[in-house]
Amino acid sequence: DENGYLVIKNLISGEDIERFRNEFAKICKKEIQVPGLIIMRDVAIAKSEFVPDQKAVTKIQDFQEDEELFRYCTMPQILKYVECFTGPNIMAMHTMLINKPPDSGKKSSRHPMHQDLHYFPFRPADLIVCAWTAMEQIDRSNGCLVVLPGTHKGSLKQHDYPDWEGGVNKMYHGVRDYNKNLPRVHLVMEKGDTVFFHPLLIHGSGMNRTQGFRKAISCHYASADCHYIEVKGTSQENIEKEVAEIAQKKYGVSTPITLKDTWMIRGRLVKGERTNL
Numbered sequence: 001d002e003n004g005y006l007v008i009k010n011l012i013s014g015e016d017i018e019r020f021r022n023e024f025a026k027i028c029k030k031e032i033q034v035p036g037l038i039i040m041r042d043v044a045i046a047k048s049e050f051v052p053d054q055k056a057v058t059k060i061q062d063f064q065e066d067e068e069l070f071r072y073c074t075m076p077q078i079l080k081y082v083e084c085f086t087g088p089n090i091m092a093m094h095t096m097l098i099n100k101p102p103d104s105g106k107k108s109s110r111h112p113m114h115q116d117l118h119y120f121p122f123r124p125a126d127l128i129v130c131a132w133t134a135m136e137q138i139d140r141s142n143g144c145l146v147v148l149p150g151t152h153k154g155s156l157k158q159h160d161y162p163d164w165e166g167g168v169n170k171m172y173h174g175v176r177d178y179n180k181n182l183p184r185v186h187l188v189m190e191k192g193d194t195v196f197f198h199p200l201l202i203h204g205s206g207m208n209r210t211q212g213f214r215k216a217i218s219c220h221y222a223s224a225d226c227h228y229i230e231v232k233g234t235s236q237e238n239i240e241k242e243v244a245e246i247a248q249k250k251y252g253v254s255t256p257i258t259l260k261d262t263w264m265i266r267g268r269l270v271k272g273e274r275t276n277l
Ligand SMILES: CCCCCCCCCCCCCCCCCCCC(=O)SCCNC(=O)CCNC(=O)[C@H](O)C(C)(C)COP(=O)(O)OP(=O)(O)OC[C@H]1O[C@@H](n2cnc3c(N)ncnc32)[C@H](O)[C@@H]1OP(=O)(O)O
Pocket: 038, 039, 040, 041, 042, 043, 046, 047, 061, 094, 116, 119, 168, 169, 170, 171, 172, 173, 243, 246, 247, 250, 251, 253, 262, 265
Protein backbone atom coordinates (compact mmCIF):
# COMPACT_ATOMS: atom_id res chain seq x y z
CA ASP A 1 0.00 0.00 0.00
CA GLU A 2 2.71 2.48 1.05
CA ASN A 3 5.69 1.26 -0.93
CA GLY A 4 4.41 -0.70 -3.94
CA TYR A 5 6.53 -3.73 -3.15
CA LEU A 6 6.71 -6.50 -0.60
CA VAL A 7 9.68 -8.80 0.12
CA ILE A 8 8.96 -12.28 1.47
CA LYS A 9 12.02 -14.04 2.83
CA ASN A 10 12.89 -17.62 1.94
CA LEU A 11 9.78 -18.33 -0.15
CA ILE A 12 11.37 -20.74 -2.65
CA SER A 13 13.46 -23.70 -1.53
CA GLY A 14 17.09 -24.30 -2.46
CA GLU A 15 16.09 -27.55 -4.20
CA ASP A 16 13.65 -25.80 -6.50
CA ILE A 17 16.19 -23.12 -7.34
CA GLU A 18 18.73 -25.83 -8.16
CA ARG A 19 16.23 -27.38 -10.58
CA PHE A 20 15.65 -24.02 -12.32
CA ARG A 21 19.42 -23.54 -12.62
CA ASN A 22 19.87 -26.94 -14.20
CA GLU A 23 17.09 -26.34 -16.70
CA PHE A 24 18.55 -22.95 -17.59
CA ALA A 25 21.97 -24.54 -18.19
CA LYS A 26 20.39 -27.14 -20.51
CA ILE A 27 18.68 -24.40 -22.52
CA CYS A 28 21.95 -22.46 -22.83
CA LYS A 29 23.80 -25.57 -24.00
CA LYS A 30 21.01 -26.13 -26.51
CA GLU A 31 20.30 -29.55 -25.06
CA ILE A 32 16.64 -28.56 -25.19
CA GLN A 33 14.71 -26.25 -27.47
CA VAL A 34 11.73 -24.36 -26.12
CA PRO A 35 9.09 -23.00 -28.53
CA GLY A 36 8.69 -19.23 -28.33
CA LEU A 37 11.69 -18.74 -26.05
CA ILE A 38 13.73 -15.56 -26.59
CA ILE A 39 17.41 -15.68 -25.74
CA MET A 40 19.12 -12.37 -25.18
CA ARG A 41 22.84 -11.70 -25.10
CA ASP A 42 24.34 -8.56 -23.63
CA VAL A 43 24.72 -5.81 -26.20
CA ALA A 44 28.46 -5.63 -25.38
CA ILE A 45 29.00 -9.24 -26.54
CA ALA A 46 26.12 -9.59 -29.02
CA LYS A 47 28.45 -9.40 -32.00
CA SER A 48 31.28 -11.46 -30.52
CA GLU A 49 31.90 -15.08 -31.42
CA PHE A 50 29.13 -17.38 -30.27
CA VAL A 51 29.84 -19.37 -27.12
CA PRO A 52 27.25 -22.16 -26.63
CA ASP A 53 27.12 -21.63 -22.94
CA GLN A 54 25.37 -19.57 -20.32
CA LYS A 55 28.28 -17.11 -20.33
CA ALA A 56 26.78 -15.66 -23.50
CA VAL A 57 23.21 -15.41 -22.22
CA THR A 58 21.95 -12.34 -20.34
CA LYS A 59 18.33 -13.33 -20.08
CA ILE A 60 15.81 -15.79 -21.38
CA GLN A 61 12.24 -14.64 -21.86
CA ASP A 62 8.96 -16.41 -22.50
CA PHE A 63 9.71 -19.80 -20.98
CA GLN A 64 5.99 -20.56 -20.59
CA GLU A 65 6.32 -23.67 -22.78
CA ASP A 66 9.11 -25.14 -20.62
CA GLU A 67 7.30 -27.22 -18.01
CA GLU A 68 10.21 -27.28 -15.57
CA LEU A 69 10.74 -23.50 -15.50
CA PHE A 70 7.02 -22.80 -15.71
CA ARG A 71 6.62 -24.67 -12.41
CA TYR A 72 7.91 -21.46 -10.87
CA CYS A 73 4.79 -19.61 -12.04
CA THR A 74 2.45 -22.18 -10.52
CA MET A 75 3.98 -22.49 -7.04
CA PRO A 76 1.23 -22.23 -4.41
CA GLN A 77 3.39 -20.20 -2.01
CA ILE A 78 3.74 -17.54 -4.75
CA LEU A 79 0.14 -17.68 -5.97
CA LYS A 80 -1.07 -17.17 -2.43
CA TYR A 81 0.34 -13.63 -2.54
CA VAL A 82 -0.44 -13.02 -6.22
CA GLU A 83 -4.11 -13.81 -5.70
CA CYS A 84 -4.39 -10.98 -3.15
CA PHE A 85 -3.78 -8.58 -6.06
CA THR A 86 -5.24 -10.37 -9.07
CA GLY A 87 -8.18 -12.23 -7.57
CA PRO A 88 -8.94 -15.87 -8.51
CA ASN A 89 -8.45 -15.78 -12.31
CA ILE A 90 -4.69 -15.64 -12.74
CA MET A 91 -2.68 -15.40 -15.96
CA ALA A 92 1.11 -15.70 -16.19
CA MET A 93 1.78 -13.05 -18.83
CA HIS A 94 5.54 -12.72 -18.90
CA THR A 95 8.30 -15.03 -17.75
CA MET A 96 12.02 -14.38 -17.46
CA LEU A 97 15.19 -15.87 -16.08
CA ILE A 98 17.75 -13.10 -15.81
CA ASN A 99 21.45 -14.02 -15.85
CA LYS A 100 23.08 -10.64 -15.32
CA PRO A 101 26.63 -11.03 -16.67
CA PRO A 102 29.81 -9.58 -15.16
CA ASP A 103 29.95 -6.09 -16.58
CA SER A 104 32.15 -5.85 -19.66
CA GLY A 105 33.41 -2.44 -18.57
CA LYS A 106 30.77 -0.62 -20.59
CA LYS A 107 28.16 -0.61 -17.80
CA SER A 108 25.71 -2.31 -20.17
CA SER A 109 24.80 -4.84 -17.47
CA ARG A 110 22.67 -2.16 -15.82
CA HIS A 111 18.93 -2.03 -16.29
CA PRO A 112 17.66 1.57 -16.47
CA MET A 113 14.93 2.78 -14.14
CA HIS A 114 11.57 1.84 -15.63
CA GLN A 115 7.96 0.87 -15.00
CA ASP A 116 7.03 -2.57 -16.32
CA LEU A 117 3.58 -1.30 -17.30
CA HIS A 118 5.29 0.46 -20.24
CA TYR A 119 5.45 -2.98 -21.93
CA PHE A 120 1.89 -4.04 -21.09
CA PRO A 121 -1.20 -3.14 -23.15
CA PHE A 122 -3.60 -4.31 -20.47
CA ARG A 123 -5.25 -2.70 -17.48
CA PRO A 124 -6.08 -2.00 -14.72
CA ALA A 125 -2.55 -1.74 -13.32
CA ASP A 126 -3.65 -2.69 -9.80
CA LEU A 127 -4.57 -6.18 -11.09
CA ILE A 128 -1.01 -6.82 -12.31
CA VAL A 129 1.87 -7.92 -10.11
CA CYS A 130 5.40 -9.19 -10.63
CA ALA A 131 7.06 -11.93 -8.57
CA TRP A 132 10.87 -11.89 -8.73
CA THR A 133 12.95 -14.45 -6.86
CA ALA A 134 16.66 -14.19 -6.10
CA MET A 135 18.40 -17.42 -7.15
CA GLU A 136 21.44 -16.53 -5.00
CA GLN A 137 22.60 -13.77 -2.66
CA ILE A 138 21.99 -10.51 -4.52
CA ASP A 139 23.35 -7.20 -3.29
CA ARG A 140 24.93 -4.05 -4.68
CA SER A 141 28.07 -5.89 -5.78
CA ASN A 142 26.27 -8.06 -8.34
CA GLY A 143 23.48 -5.64 -9.21
CA CYS A 144 20.42 -5.85 -7.02
CA LEU A 145 17.02 -4.39 -7.76
CA VAL A 146 16.69 -0.72 -6.89
CA VAL A 147 13.23 0.65 -6.21
CA LEU A 148 11.70 4.08 -5.64
CA PRO A 149 9.14 3.35 -2.92
CA GLY A 150 5.71 4.86 -3.42
CA THR A 151 6.12 5.60 -7.13
CA HIS A 152 3.38 3.06 -7.90
CA LYS A 153 0.95 5.79 -6.84
CA GLY A 154 1.98 7.90 -9.84
CA SER A 155 1.14 7.50 -13.52
CA LEU A 156 2.82 5.74 -16.42
CA LYS A 157 5.72 7.90 -17.60
CA GLN A 158 7.28 8.38 -21.03
CA HIS A 159 10.06 5.81 -21.63
CA ASP A 160 12.97 6.04 -24.11
CA TYR A 161 16.46 4.61 -24.49
CA PRO A 162 18.75 6.26 -21.95
CA ASP A 163 21.73 7.92 -23.58
CA TRP A 164 24.45 5.76 -22.11
CA GLU A 165 27.90 5.91 -23.70
CA GLY A 166 28.61 2.19 -23.53
CA GLY A 167 25.42 1.14 -25.31
CA VAL A 168 22.01 -0.06 -24.11
CA ASN A 169 20.40 -3.46 -24.54
CA LYS A 170 17.54 -3.82 -26.99
CA MET A 171 14.24 -2.69 -25.45
CA TYR A 172 15.83 -1.54 -22.19
CA HIS A 173 13.85 1.68 -22.13
CA GLY A 174 14.08 3.95 -19.11
CA VAL A 175 11.82 6.59 -17.60
CA ARG A 176 12.68 9.82 -19.43
CA ASP A 177 12.63 11.95 -16.32
CA TYR A 178 11.93 11.05 -12.78
CA ASN A 179 12.69 12.88 -9.59
CA LYS A 180 16.35 11.98 -8.90
CA ASN A 181 15.94 13.13 -5.29
CA LEU A 182 13.42 10.46 -4.38
CA PRO A 183 14.86 7.99 -1.89
CA ARG A 184 16.16 4.78 -3.48
CA VAL A 185 16.03 1.44 -1.76
CA HIS A 186 18.47 -1.31 -2.70
CA LEU A 187 16.78 -4.67 -2.25
CA VAL A 188 19.46 -6.92 -0.82
CA MET A 189 18.04 -10.42 -1.05
CA GLU A 190 19.13 -13.93 -0.20
CA LYS A 191 18.59 -17.06 -2.24
CA GLY A 192 14.87 -17.88 -2.34
CA ASP A 193 13.67 -14.44 -1.19
CA THR A 194 10.89 -13.10 -3.40
CA VAL A 195 9.74 -9.56 -4.06
CA PHE A 196 6.22 -8.80 -5.30
CA PHE A 197 5.86 -5.42 -6.95
CA HIS A 198 3.38 -3.15 -8.68
CA PRO A 199 3.79 -2.53 -12.45
CA LEU A 200 4.00 1.25 -11.93
CA LEU A 201 6.79 1.00 -9.36
CA ILE A 202 9.89 2.68 -10.78
CA HIS A 203 12.78 0.22 -10.51
CA GLY A 204 16.00 -0.86 -12.19
CA SER A 205 19.12 -2.82 -11.40
CA GLY A 206 22.77 -1.95 -11.02
CA MET A 207 25.90 -3.08 -12.73
CA ASN A 208 27.37 -6.48 -11.89
CA ARG A 209 30.83 -5.81 -10.49
CA THR A 210 31.57 -9.47 -9.70
CA GLN A 211 32.78 -12.28 -11.94
CA GLY A 212 29.63 -14.34 -11.33
CA PHE A 213 26.40 -14.39 -13.34
CA ARG A 214 23.68 -12.99 -11.10
CA LYS A 215 20.50 -15.03 -11.47
CA ALA A 216 16.86 -14.26 -10.76
CA ILE A 217 13.63 -15.79 -12.02
CA SER A 218 10.43 -13.82 -12.47
CA CYS A 219 6.85 -13.89 -13.64
CA HIS A 220 4.42 -11.06 -14.31
CA TYR A 221 0.89 -12.02 -13.41
CA ALA A 222 -2.36 -10.33 -14.35
CA SER A 223 -5.97 -10.98 -13.58
CA ALA A 224 -7.62 -12.70 -16.56
CA ASP A 225 -10.38 -10.12 -16.05
CA CYS A 226 -8.07 -7.31 -17.22
CA HIS A 227 -8.78 -5.82 -20.64
CA TYR A 228 -6.48 -4.91 -23.51
CA ILE A 229 -6.05 -1.26 -24.46
CA GLU A 230 -5.11 0.44 -27.71
CA VAL A 231 -1.67 2.01 -27.28
CA LYS A 232 -1.62 4.10 -30.45
CA GLY A 233 -1.37 7.75 -29.53
CA THR A 234 0.00 6.97 -26.06
CA SER A 235 3.52 6.87 -24.63
CA GLN A 236 3.54 3.11 -25.31
CA GLU A 237 3.46 3.57 -29.07
CA ASN A 238 7.27 3.35 -29.29
CA ILE A 239 7.46 -0.07 -27.66
CA GLU A 240 4.66 -1.44 -29.84
CA LYS A 241 6.59 -0.35 -32.92
CA GLU A 242 9.80 -2.00 -31.71
CA VAL A 243 8.11 -5.27 -30.81
CA ALA A 244 6.41 -5.36 -34.23
CA GLU A 245 9.79 -4.85 -35.92
CA ILE A 246 11.32 -7.72 -33.97
CA ALA A 247 8.37 -10.02 -34.70
CA GLN A 248 8.76 -9.19 -38.37
CA LYS A 249 12.51 -9.77 -38.45
CA LYS A 250 12.58 -12.87 -36.29
CA TYR A 251 9.40 -14.65 -37.33
CA GLY A 252 8.69 -13.14 -40.73
CA VAL A 253 5.31 -11.89 -39.56
CA SER A 254 4.24 -9.67 -42.45
CA THR A 255 0.80 -8.38 -41.47
CA PRO A 256 1.00 -5.56 -38.94
CA ILE A 257 1.09 -7.00 -35.45
CA THR A 258 -0.09 -5.14 -32.36
CA LEU A 259 1.30 -5.26 -28.85
CA LYS A 260 -1.95 -6.94 -27.84
CA ASP A 261 -1.37 -9.81 -30.33
CA THR A 262 2.04 -10.60 -28.84
CA TRP A 263 0.64 -10.79 -25.31
CA MET A 264 -2.41 -12.86 -26.26
CA ILE A 265 -0.05 -15.49 -27.67
CA ARG A 266 2.24 -15.56 -24.66
CA GLY A 267 -0.19 -15.43 -21.74
CA ARG A 268 -0.95 -18.71 -19.97
CA LEU A 269 -3.60 -19.40 -17.35
CA VAL A 270 -2.33 -20.64 -13.97
CA LYS A 271 -5.51 -20.60 -11.91
CA GLY A 272 -9.26 -20.01 -12.35
CA GLU A 273 -10.77 -19.13 -15.69
CA ARG A 274 -9.36 -17.36 -18.78
CA THR A 275 -12.09 -14.75 -18.95
CA ASN A 276 -10.59 -11.86 -20.97
CA LEU A 277 -6.85 -11.76 -21.54
C1 LIG B 1 4.41 -14.21 -33.60
C2 LIG B 1 4.56 -13.10 -32.62
C3 LIG B 1 5.41 -13.41 -31.47
C4 LIG B 1 5.68 -12.19 -30.73
C5 LIG B 1 7.01 -12.15 -30.11
C6 LIG B 1 7.56 -10.79 -30.07
C7 LIG B 1 8.80 -10.76 -29.34
C8 LIG B 1 9.13 -9.44 -28.82
C9 LIG B 1 9.62 -9.45 -27.43
C10 LIG B 1 8.77 -8.63 -26.57
C11 LIG B 1 9.41 -8.32 -25.30
C12 LIG B 1 8.52 -7.62 -24.40
C13 LIG B 1 9.23 -7.27 -23.18
C14 LIG B 1 8.36 -7.38 -22.01
C15 LIG B 1 9.05 -6.94 -20.82
C16 LIG B 1 8.16 -6.93 -19.66
C17 LIG B 1 8.68 -6.11 -18.59
C18 LIG B 1 10.08 -6.34 -18.34
C19 LIG B 1 10.99 -5.24 -18.73
C20 LIG B 1 12.12 -5.74 -19.55
O1 LIG B 1 12.54 -6.82 -19.45
S1 LIG B 1 12.83 -4.65 -20.58
C21 LIG B 1 13.89 -5.56 -21.61
C22 LIG B 1 13.19 -6.34 -22.49
N1 LIG B 1 14.11 -6.79 -23.44
C23 LIG B 1 13.74 -7.50 -24.37
O2 LIG B 1 12.61 -7.81 -24.44
C24 LIG B 1 14.76 -7.95 -25.34
C25 LIG B 1 14.25 -9.09 -26.10
N2 LIG B 1 15.32 -9.64 -26.86
C26 LIG B 1 15.25 -9.88 -28.11
O3 LIG B 1 14.24 -9.59 -28.72
C27 LIG B 1 16.42 -10.52 -28.77
O4 LIG B 1 17.26 -11.07 -27.83
C28 LIG B 1 17.23 -9.56 -29.71
C29 LIG B 1 17.80 -8.40 -28.90
C30 LIG B 1 16.30 -9.01 -30.79
C31 LIG B 1 18.33 -10.32 -30.37
O5 LIG B 1 17.91 -11.59 -30.78
P1 LIG B 1 18.39 -12.30 -32.10
O6 LIG B 1 17.75 -11.63 -33.24
O7 LIG B 1 18.17 -13.76 -31.93
O8 LIG B 1 19.94 -12.08 -32.06
P2 LIG B 1 21.00 -11.98 -33.17
O9 LIG B 1 22.24 -12.48 -32.57
O10 LIG B 1 20.48 -12.65 -34.43
O11 LIG B 1 21.13 -10.44 -33.42
C32 LIG B 1 20.27 -9.68 -34.25
C33 LIG B 1 20.68 -8.25 -34.18
O12 LIG B 1 20.41 -7.71 -32.86
C34 LIG B 1 21.61 -7.24 -32.27
N3 LIG B 1 21.54 -7.54 -30.85
C35 LIG B 1 21.64 -8.74 -30.28
N4 LIG B 1 21.50 -8.66 -28.96
C36 LIG B 1 21.30 -7.36 -28.71
C37 LIG B 1 21.09 -6.65 -27.51
N5 LIG B 1 21.08 -7.23 -26.34
N6 LIG B 1 20.91 -5.32 -27.60
C38 LIG B 1 20.92 -4.69 -28.79
N7 LIG B 1 21.11 -5.32 -29.96
C39 LIG B 1 21.31 -6.64 -29.91
C40 LIG B 1 22.71 -7.98 -32.98
O13 LIG B 1 23.90 -7.27 -32.88
C41 LIG B 1 22.18 -8.02 -34.39
O14 LIG B 1 22.37 -6.78 -34.97
P3 LIG B 1 22.65 -6.59 -36.54
O15 LIG B 1 22.97 -5.13 -36.66
O16 LIG B 1 23.82 -7.48 -36.83
O17 LIG B 1 21.38 -7.00 -37.22
